[in-house]
Amino acid sequence: MSLGSTPATVLVTGGSGPSGVAVARALHAAGHRVCTVGSDPDRIADAARQAGAGVTAFTCELSVPDDVRQLRADVTVAAGPVDAVIHLVGGWRGAKGIADQTDEDWDFLARGAITTLRNVSRVFYDDLAKSSAGRFAMVSSTAVTRPTAATASYVAAKAAAEAWTMAMADGFRRDAGPGDELHAAAVVLVVKALVDDQLRSSHPDRTFPGATDVADLGAAVVNLFTTPADQLNGTRLVLAP
Template identity: 45%
Template structure:
């Protein structure tokens, strides 16, 4: 298996990581669908070779409509992130929480909308980018760590869903759900790990937490 000829959805792809992933995936022969809420910010991704879609990755309705139009998809990576922190526990404001919550909303919306497509693929992959802060949360980053922990829990539930669906159907597991953890996200460390998602059988990959260098 390889990423060549795979259809990969990058949801919320206008960040530096989204651009780096798009370039690497296109160069590897994948079909990239990149979403964002701004046609202007998506233009560089189109120039690289991605199919771009103006769509809100945090909206289940928008992602479900996109899934229906795309049909087969082999991988989904929600890339909405952000950081708010500082001020100790007392400094964790409601504004911080509501600013960071869309990252979790995107994990929920994309995984639900594309669940059927990923299970139908012969090598479906769902992956999120989390943080090492989940393993050692600090008071000044409690909100950030909590949102990332929720995203990880959801992604591991996706993994269990993939395994159960395969078991109930009496079929081999073909879809895998993975968490990437980074201390400070560097696209150069993320890109090779995403490209390698098809180097490992789904049964060995599913429900793994992989720390990026």
Template identity: 50%
Template sequence: MSADGPTLAGLTVVVAGAAGASGVACVSLLRRHGAAVVAVGSDEGRLDHALGHLTEVDRRVCDLTDAPAVADLARALTAGYPSIDGLIHLVGGWRGGSGITGQSDDDYEALRASGLTTLRNTSRAFYAALVASRTGRLAIVSSTAVDHPTAAVASYAAVKSAAETWTRAVADGFRRDQQGVGGSDDAAAGPASAATILVVKALVDDAMRAARPDRAFPGYTHVDDLAAAVVGLYGSDAPAINGQRIILA
């Protein structure tokens, strides 16, 4: 590991939801640390606009709510790269409402599709590759709303909670499927891969700050700090972070 973080040369990391500010930050920092990066988004124009300046990044368009399409993507990437060593899931969104009765079905379904269905599809499709990796990492971004849900964000908090539960289940899968990866039957030898939950109150970027110079954004996590946390997962022992919630807020 260098003074600025781990060296990721030889690793391939898939960033899902790469066209947003957090995606750009993560893709940029992963590349800076030497990883090959596959940036996945649902809109080719948005991907090109956000990441076109990073010519060495492999940009792929995929509807991550479509399980067969995600499976096709995973097969293509697994065939095209020596290994798949990370899945950074940044797909999501935010919708609130006016109390419990104001949580509309449309908002709930949109949150479920973007925040949970895409995670289920991608983690299942890339699971075997992450288990096969000696340094596989799955990371999601969750919210402090899971710990302190309010009526106004009930649907959002519920979907985030479900995504956390799914991620912890993936972590259990890694632990079971990689038991003894160090060459022994001792469970302490594994896992080599880890599924981790990064928790924030909310995210902020430079454009948001520039648009609202009067606002302090208290407790918000800058997307660059999120990216640093993602890269830092590769400098941590997998058993220490597998299934863990890391609070960034």
């Protein structure tokens, strides 16, 4: 399973959107077993069909720990232990400055960016740590290193999610033990923004400078399985368009 020699079982969370479809499609095309997760049963079923025959859809509210535990049980029955989680859940809220950052926006961002990641990582951590090709990846933003007053809540939530992911990387490193080969890696994939064909067609007047196409995100995720864990673990990989 290491370095793509054997198909991995990959869970794509936040799989209903364009990035989820693109990542699931790329993983499926690369020969991996793909399970994709969303909160709306109709949307995630449609996304799985778009990603490819054999991609399995699951419905789960990832902000609820018990639901995530049930998801793990269901996925394990259907596909066996999970080797990798690609976490694409997030969301966007902005404001004019610091004073008008609302509690409602913070709750939305914290639930999407932090709570779901915490739940998924805690429930699936042991599976990833035991896998010969364990991978955990989240998508973050270049805005984290250049925060503005208008994006305070958004970048704070993303920064917290990044910190948790880096703590996972330390956990994988410690679990491997001194001198032992590292098989699991936690990675942050960084983009300025994501763009897809539907978004381009909806805004023909825009050029989306610096944005990463969701197909390129999918390719970057596939590359995680052909790169040794010790070269990936704890890294922040900026995806240039």
